[in-house]
Amino acid sequence: MTAVAQSARPRRRSAAARAVRSFLRNPAAVVGVVFLASALAMALAAPWLYPEDPLSMVARPYLWPGQNPRYPLGTDSLGRDVAAGVVWGARISLLVGFSAMAIGVATGILVGSTAGYFGGWIDDLLVRVMEVFQTAPAFLLLIVLVAILSPSVDAVIFGIGVVTWPTIARLVRAEFRAIREKDFVTAARGLGYGHARIIFVEILPNALPPIIVTASVMVATAILMESALSFMGLGDPNQISWGSMIGSGREALRTAWFLTAIPGVAIVVTVLALNLIGDGLNDALNPRLAERE
Amino acid sequence: MADTRRLLRVLRRTLLQAVPTVLGIVVLNFFLLKLAPGDAADVMAGEFGAATEETMAMLRRQFGLDVPLLQQLLGYLGTLASGSLGFSPRYNMPVADLIGQRLPGTLLLMGTSIVIALALGVLIGTLMAMTAGRWPDRVLSVTTQFFYSVPGFWVGLMLVVVFSIKLGWLPSGGDRTIGASLAGIDLVLDRLRHLILPATSLALFYVAIYGRLTRAAVLEVSSQDHVRTAAAKGLSPVAVTARHIVRNALIPVTTLAGIHFGGILGGAVVVETVFSWPGLGRLAFESVMRRDFNVLLGVLLLSSLLVIIANTVVDLLHAWLDPRIEVR
Numbered sequence: 001m002t003a004v005a006q007s008a009r010p011r012r013r014s015a016a017a018r019a020v021r022s023f024l025r026n027p028a029a030v031v032g033v034v035f036l037a038s039a040l041a042m043a044l045a046a047p048w049l050y051p052e053d054p055l056s057m058v059a060r061p062y063l064w065p066g067q068n069p070r071y072p073l074g075t076d077s078l079g080r081d082v083a084a085g086v087v088w089g090a091r092i093s094l095l096v097g098f099s100a101m102a103i104g105v106a107t108g109i110l111v112g113s114t115a116g117y118f119g120g121w122i123d124d125l126l127v128r129v130m131e132v133f134q135t136a137p138a139f140l141l142l143i144v145l146v147a148i149l150s151p152s153v154d155a156v157i158f159g160i161g162v163v164t165w166p167t168i169a170r171l172v173r174a175e176f177r178a179i180r181e182k183d184f185v186t187a188a189r190g191l192g193y194g195h196a197r198i199i200f201v202e203i204l205p206n207a208l209p210p211i212i213v214t215a216s217v218m219v220a221t222a223i224l225m226e227s228a229l230s231f232m233g234l235g236d237p238n239q240i241s242w243g244s245m246i247g248s249g250r251e252a253l254r255t256a257w258f259l260t261a262i263p264g265v266a267i268v269v270t271v272l273a274l275n276l277i278g279d280g281l282n283d284a285l286n287p288r289l290a291e292r293e
Numbered sequence: 294m295a296d297t298r299r300l301l302r303v304l305r306r307t308l309l310q311a312v313p314t315v316l317g318i319v320v321l322n323f324f325l326l327k328l329a330p331g332d333a334a335d336v337m338a339g340e341f342g343a344a345t346e347e348t349m350a351m352l353r354r355q356f357g358l359d360v361p362l363l364q365q366l367l368g369y370l371g372t373l374a375s376g377s378l379g380f381s382p383r384y385n386m387p388v389a390d391l392i393g394q395r396l397p398g399t400l401l402l403m404g405t406s407i408v409i410a411l412a413l414g415v416l417i418g419t420l421m422a423m424t425a426g427r428w429p430d431r432v433l434s435v436t437t438q439f440f441y442s443v444p445g446f447w448v449g450l451m452l453v454v455v456f457s458i459k460l461g462w463l464p465s466g467g468d469r470t471i472g473a474s475l476a477g478i479d480l481v482l483d484r485l486r487h488l489i490l491p492a493t494s495l496a497l498f499y500v501a502i503y504g505r506l507t508r509a510a511v512l513e514v515s516s517q518d519h520v521r522t523a524a525a526k527g528l529s530p531v532a533v534t535a536r537h538i539v540r541n542a543l544i545p546v547t548t549l550a551g552i553h554f555g556g557i558l559g560g561a562v563v564v565e566t567v568f569s570w571p572g573l574g575r576l577a578f579e580s581v582m583r584r585d586f587n588v589l590l591g592v593l594l595l596s597s598l599l600v601i602i603a604n605t606v607v608d609l610l611h612a613w614l615d616p617r618i619e620v621r
Binding site: 028128129131132134135136137138139140141142143144145147148220224227228231232243246250253254257260261264267268271272274275276279 | 313314315317318321322325326328438439441442443444445446447450451453454458555556558559560562563566567574577578581582589592593596597600601
């Protein structure tokens with residue numbers, strides 16, 4: 001019995017090494033990593049690159065990109081530096097994206113593993129709760145949540161976490177139902193391990209690959225949701241974000257479309273990077289699937 | 294006969310399962326909205342500039358906001374049970390009428406988007422699968438990745454820049470030309486011209502999903518025996534693809550189309566904002582801002598019902614297409 005438990009570990013490590021190698025051989029995934037790393041670097045370097053508040057007026061309004069070398073991406077209707085906004089906006093987007101994903105994944109794992117591991121009436125009840133959340137249109141629910149909590153970065157993160165956790169919960173539940181009958185789980189139970197230990201130490205690591213793939217896509221979804229919220233004026237009013245830049249640029253769409261275009265490109269590049277990484281992870285963690293294609 | 298009975302059984306089970314879900318949604322939404330700081334009376338008082346305590350108390354009594362929470366919930370459930378969605382003090386009309394005015398616009402927008410997404414998605418996916426690994430597949434796969442990563446509202450704005458502002462071909466907002474008295478074919482064309490940009494911006498994300506899904510499904514089906522048989526009996530590659538592969542590959546695609554209904558509805562809220570499209574999404578957004586909770590509860594309930602209906606239709610479709618599928 002201990003042999004079963006022990007032999008699982010080294011195999012897992014070599015599988016991880018193979019996955020990393022296969023991921024790095026995938027050019028699209030590497031491009032994704034490079035893009036995401038640049039966005040992260042931009043977010044981290046924002047206070048040094050643009051120490052001034054990105055919401056402050058610094059120059060003549062409506063400077064086009066390239067018109068004044070001090071403001072390479074131009075200025076908006078209030079004379080705010082677009083380049084500073086893009087750099088500071090990366091902070092909010094990535095912060096919201098990763099934090100909301102963390103909340104969603106943590107809740108989803110807790111609920112999904114409880115439902116899948118214990119089964120019975122707990123499972124029935126939790127599946128009902130998931131169904132309620134999945135039936136109500138997520139973005140509408142999110143608008144309501146954020147409006148109720150009054151718009152702030154925390155409210156946006158919390159709201160996105162609340163509307164996205166059922167995706168992970170469903171996945172984790174399905175994985176747990178499949179894994180809980182396997183021999184090594186029976187063995188662990190026979191050794192008298194507690195439920196918590198079996199759930200988190202024995203089953204969860206084996207269910208991780210699909211969770212990791214879904215999590216990377218969830219970051220992308222969260223960034224898209226944040227941008228849509230702040231575009232509609234439900235973002236944090238004291239923080240500049242790509243979505244709010246598009247929202248205010250929209251008013252000058254006829255005369256200065258670059259104000260809308262530039263932050264949009266930033267969103268697309270970041271989200272694209274995350275999706276490419278998600279695809280790469282999917283191929284790397286499902287070797288069987290990758291070989292077939 | 295046996296078929297009909299089977300479908301009816303499926304239908305009854307799905308509807309029975311939907312009852313607790315809908316009830317859960319109503320209760321969840323109700324308490325969520327009651328947690329909100331401020332009610333309709335506060336917002337109205339704010340808009341008037343000032344209001345005395347007496348006016349506020351009167352407004353609250355009028356809106357039924359002065360009784361305990363549980364009583365309000367029971368009252369609301371009672372209203373629903375009598376087949377009504379309640380009354381909106383802000384618009385001074387029944388919620389059902391208000392929603393009835395906006396629903397067709399949203400359904401038209403969503404329906405057009407789903408048709409665009411499915412048609413383009415299945416086409417692109419089939420093309421990708423047929424050229425798997427070669428350059429058309431690569432190019433299309435990058436294109437779908439791009440569609441998948443683009444925020445719908447931003448695509449909408451960029452389409453407006455190109456097609457409305459620069460080229461002047463299509464209108465930039467609204468659902469019809471205001472003040473024009475059109476009839477017959479002109480009316481239909483006018484509506485279509487207003488529909489193209491919003492429906493396209495809403496559809497692109499789903500074009501990507503269906504494209505990728507179709508590619509995978511077509512590749513999967515292509516390796517099955519009945520396809521080899523069809524090719525062996527001398528059918529042309531086009532006939533094999535259209536009749537034997539794509540048809541089978543459609544099953545997973547339509548399943549997702551049902552699941553995505555709620556997502557498309559959420560996306561419609563943002564796209565309706567961009568194009569000032571008079572739909573349900575705008576109504577929901579406005580009622581959040583005005584704390585007009587009867588309207589909001591109505592919209593949330595109705596949209597959940599629409600999601601349930603869409604999923605039921607898909608389930609039935611599958612049970613009919615493929616008798617082996619036991620409905621969940």
